[in-house]
Amino acid sequence: MKYPEFRALEDRSGGSKADDLLTASITAFCSVARPAKSDAQQLEDLAVPLLPLTSPRVRRHAAAVLSELPHAPHRLIMALAEDDVDISAPILLRSPVLKTGDLIDIIRRKGLGHARAIARRTTSDPLLLDALHSFDDPALERTLAFQVSTDVETAAAPESERLRETRQALRELMLSTDIGQSDDQALADRLIDAALLDQTTQFQEEFARALDLSMESTVRIIGHGLNAELTIAFASLGLSAEASHLILTGLFGLVHKDLHSLRLFIQSYRQIDQEKARATVARWKIQENSAALRQKLREMAKDVENTARKVS
Known part of the structure; x- marks a missing residue:
């Protein structure tokens, strides 16, 4: 995927130009089986400046598509991760590009909402766990407790196959x-x-x-x-x-x-x-x-029957 191919995408018509360009660029990147570092760099250079110009719908879809890719551009993943949590959630939950330092930085900059999403990742890193526990948030603590209870089961799952299938499905x-x-x-x-x-x-x-x-x-x-x-x-x-x-x-x-x-x-x-x-x-x-009406009629009939019994 060479730079001229990215430039050619700018000629797409219909809808928001920024939305179309970001969607088409990520699609082109995902269609490459083994993208080179230069491909990732070209996508990053093109996509990161576009993010502020695109709609939440397109950014949300970009986050979902890129969330499973280990070779996604780091700066683009970080930019999506620091978006509103309803957009960044797939990245925060699943992206293998984000390392402990990245996640801690995101928590410190973005606060509790992003921390709650990150808490749903499976992790045993003490530094990340300390950062999450520092919020002393009941909902976050419940999530971490649940993650601990499922660590063994998750570790045994065939993760690589699941990741491959997810990437294929989202790419399609x-x-x-x-x-x-x-x-x-x-x-x-x-x-x-x-x-x-x-x-x-x-x-x-x-x-x-x-x-x-x-x-x-x-x-x-x-x-x-x-x-x-x-x-x-x-x-x-x-x-x-x-x-x-x-x-x-x-x-x-x-x-x-x-x-x-x-x-x-x-x-x-x-x-x-x-x-x-x-x-x-x-x-x-x-x-x-109809069901509610039948229930109401049954209740009325029962009331009438009870009243008749009291009178008699």
Whole structure:
């Protein structure tokens, strides 16, 4: 990937020029199987000055794509890591480029929000643990305690294969023609943020409001993994395949563990008719209202029966 190829990307048209250029540059870099140091340097020189000009959506996607790459440019990773935590979370959680000194510097500069994300990394480094413990934050301490309890299991996992599959899946998503805004991008951003930051209750509440369903129905739809009702609900809200994939990843981890399964998801998701999806959600609402009405009638009948018994 030579410098003229990067320059040629500047001629892309449509949408924000900075957004298009950053997305295309990272895509080009990810498509190189074994990038040279010069490739990483060229990407860094081009991408870092672009970051302040690009939208949060594109920076968030860049962070997700680069978060697993061991050869990603250090200065670009650091710039993304110090972005708002809803954007930087994938980098803070997973990037192998960030070493202990980098993470401690980020904690000192950015504070508790970034520290909570970093605490979800698996680490036994005493310096990093001391920096995290210094906040004396209950939520952060719970995360660290959970990490300690799963250290043995994590160490035994075939990490290299998982990293390879994740990189392939995210690269395919980056290359997909679906990249772009959801119908309601503000809603998509809120749902993605809550899912990626592991804010389960906030995600459920936001999702329930968007669908106009009860919390009980919403929790049932979310379930414990990818399912047909959940994808229909995403489609009814006009979420793009990109947004849906990021939400699923935040909720359930890597749900598409190879390139083929991700392709199938994107293809099947695009085939969902939004109007039919909305009609399905509307039927869920009718069923929910009918169940509530039946319950109310049962309660009223019971009250009448109790009143009659008291009178007699």
